[in-house]
Amino acid sequence: MANLQLFQSAKQTSLLPAALGFNTEGAPAYALTPRHQLAQYAATGCLNTTFYASAEAQLARVLELCKAVEPAFIAKTAVYCRERGYMKDMPALLVAVLAAQGAAEFPPAFERVINNGKMLRNFVQIMRSGVVGRKSLGSRPKKLVQAWLNSASEQVLLAAAVGNAPSLADVVKMVHPKPQDAWRAAFFAWLIGKQYDAKALPPALAAFEAYKLDPAQAIPEVPFQMLTALPLSARDWAQIARQGSWQMVRMNLNTFGRHGVYAIDGMPELIAAKLRDSEAIDRARVFPYQLMSACMAASESVPAIVRNALEQALEISLLNVPRIAGRVVVCPDVSGSMSSPVSGFRGSATSSVRCIDVAALVAAAMLRKNPDAMVLPFEQSVVTCQLDAQGTVMENAARLAAIGGGGTNCSAPLLRMNSKKELADLVIYVSDNESWIDARRSGATATMGQWTVFKQRNPQAKLVCIDIAPHARTQAMEREDILNIGGFSDDVFRIIAAFAAGRLDPAHWVGEIDAIDVASC
Template sequence: MANTQLFQSLKGKFLPPANAVNAAGAAAYAMSPRHRLAQYAATGCLNATFYTSAETQLETVWELCQDIDTCFIAQTAVYCRERGYMKDMPALLTAILAAKGAPELTRTFKRVIDNGKMLRNFVQILRSGAIGRKSLGTRPKKLVQAWLNQASEKELLAAAVGNAPSLADVVKMVHPKPVEAWRESFFAWLIGKAYDAEVLPPLLKALQAYKADRTQALPNVPFQMLTALELTDVAWAQIARQAGWQMLRMNLNTFARHGVYALPGMTAIVAEKLRDAEAIARARVFPYQLMAAYGAANEEVPVEIIEALQDAMEIALNNVPEITGKVVVCPDVSGSMQSPATGYRGSATSAIRCIDIAALMAAAMLRKNPASVVLPFEVDVVACKLNPRDSVMTNASKLAAIRGGGTNCSAPLARLNKDKTKADLVIFVSDNESWVDATRRGATATMREWETFKQRNPNARLVCIDITPYGTTQAAEREDILNIGGFSDDVFQIVADFAAGQLSAAQWVGEIQSISI
């Protein structure tokens, strides 16, 4: 008779041994340079996270780009801007292309630098010296000039809000030579030089008129250009009517403070704007931004507005797919997940934590796949009763309220194995910094437990969604294991395609490589 103990102990020897150490100091698997860059690009915000500093992230991305061809760098920049809606990282990758003199720079610039904020980010990075130069260079300078000379008046006014550098600084750096009289006057006004008031563009002319005479109509300009003025509640109500979707979401408390909701009909107007499906799509909103607005709304914000935010969340998550088979979602609720999702940025630090995003993803999957099992984990699996019929916001709030300790990524799989659970897809949403279950040699505990799970569920697949970029994973890449990064809603479709067998484990990087530059 075979020695069962012997064969049980040998089973783990056929798994790939861990070949790296994660940020928490435990055994892990290293990703390929392309996969690491993809992870950083889709999740990195160039701010300090729980385990690493902003400087370390920047240095890592710069080093990775030295050994990766410029075509893939360009594809990654476009991917994380157009599908991940990131800001700092795509601007950085575009600046790296500029520093390298890459032939893909012009085409990438036109797709990534799609508004004034991105333009200022790009200029700031190049001028900082962080990527080896402090001047723009001839080609980048011409690209910036072209953006300034082609942007509409509305785009230029939006770009004029913000500093370090300001749009005026950028204009002084590159000296655009406009052919239209209105644009020449706009730039002169912007940098404090003499200008012809008669040929100012309409919105700027209206702003100047309103400053001189408050009986004039409120101009439809970025509200930051008006807040230094003494505005009435009626003027603030007009700002709310004119506001873009993101501006509206971010200033619900401000409108309450200025008496907007007390005016007849304004609560209904704001609520309808918030739940406008087309406006939500145009705003390219992160679902977690809605969660932030929901959590930040104070008692002065009417209930109708709060309900509209919940409606907006359901609309924003319309593309969360239904997945055939049984799904298990494992959100990490450990201590490191309490850190800000976009890193520590001093007074500008986001109120949204990594745990909020993990909870939101789990709640969204549960809403679309009501038979799903949700296993929040830290040192062990944590009990949390959820109702699939509750709103995504309600269930996400329950999960996010858990405050755990250490990270043990193998705990949910161990629970599934103990209960002999059958499932087709297991999804982890974590920072992958497991250390409670650290192994001294051989495979990680997560890989060992996954192998045991596969004995009962041979066709099952595992997806590890990394919320923060540290470049390692607890589950080695193979046909049945997919490691992806990011917290945009694009991730949901990639998960669904992988679960349906339409993507191989390597195809997250393949998705990026499929982008035409």
């Protein structure tokens, strides 16, 4: 007798729309709408070279997409990626595009997105570069930058004063803010190297100037980068660690080791307690992968108690991962292309965290909250990997990440489940969607074909495709039972839960972005 599953599959897939686009491997794929493409690039692109695309190609594609969608959606995407995805360069770029367009949405988008000194300097740098069509700020952007400078607190201005290209001093010289406060006037004069009234300096800056004259005084509460040119003792560095923000401490664990901080009684315990402070983690809006990066980068000088606190912080950062009703299957892509850095190649600043690490992290986190979940890592085919549902996220993520390599075959997990007649309610892919091993000459993609077969046994099942790299095409076409989403922030988990529970409308992820009211804070 003929193979009924094979011929039934062929009959069903012939009714599916053909994949008329091509991915970067030259294999058939479904093109996302311009809105979806822009959201995808904005949520995952860091404007650095990735496995498949140069930084220049990403920038050109984003600018092209901005011409294809309305300014209101550009503004909403910028707000979404800044407030829910915690992105930096992309939201600043999108706000700069709105400024160059003279869009009515520019002022409210600026106020929502440019929310610290780093973002302000990013915005000014992008505007001055000419990539959005102009090399000057223009009157309206200039006024908004002036307003930001004249309303920021002393601590915010001090934080903004760290960094170059442009520096905050460059920005002040460019827009000439007219401060109403004596302390702000003194601050700006100090910043750009002009004469200032020392008595009018704000408290932290005055303490910094006093400390430079007499290092026997207490360490001032200023960004530590302002102090590094000064002769600092181990106890001075310990005080810097005590005063530092959660993110600052997380990013400088090895620095503290080099300067002897951990040799001081009580300091390892103090730093560990700060790292696992749940309220501080929430305020820092930390990406789980940032904690993974810190765990991976910690040198031998970092005590075990501090490294353990990082792992505890990672577990805390994933408290928002949902417990999903029904059977869940997670399919992390462990192919060769996933070995590229998650934020792209940035020379000496390239992240040690790869796309495969993030895929493994998502899979391990879902397993942590859904112990009955099935995990099917795949490359050319499904790869066997023993995971422990009770183990730490870092342990399981490390096991998954260790098996990477080979080509990409996105249909492999569905093919495996179909061959074993598995039942499931939700299937989650974490991939770059650059499938080519299963490429067909025409018709629907192999992933869509296998999903059609899977749905015959699981008619209520839903498929989520999380793309963690900036791409414009997918292996599973967007429809009522299929969600394509970009990014790897906590918001991704929230949207997955809403989709699984039937709380998202057919517009899915793009609809979430489109629902944002840019004018409301």
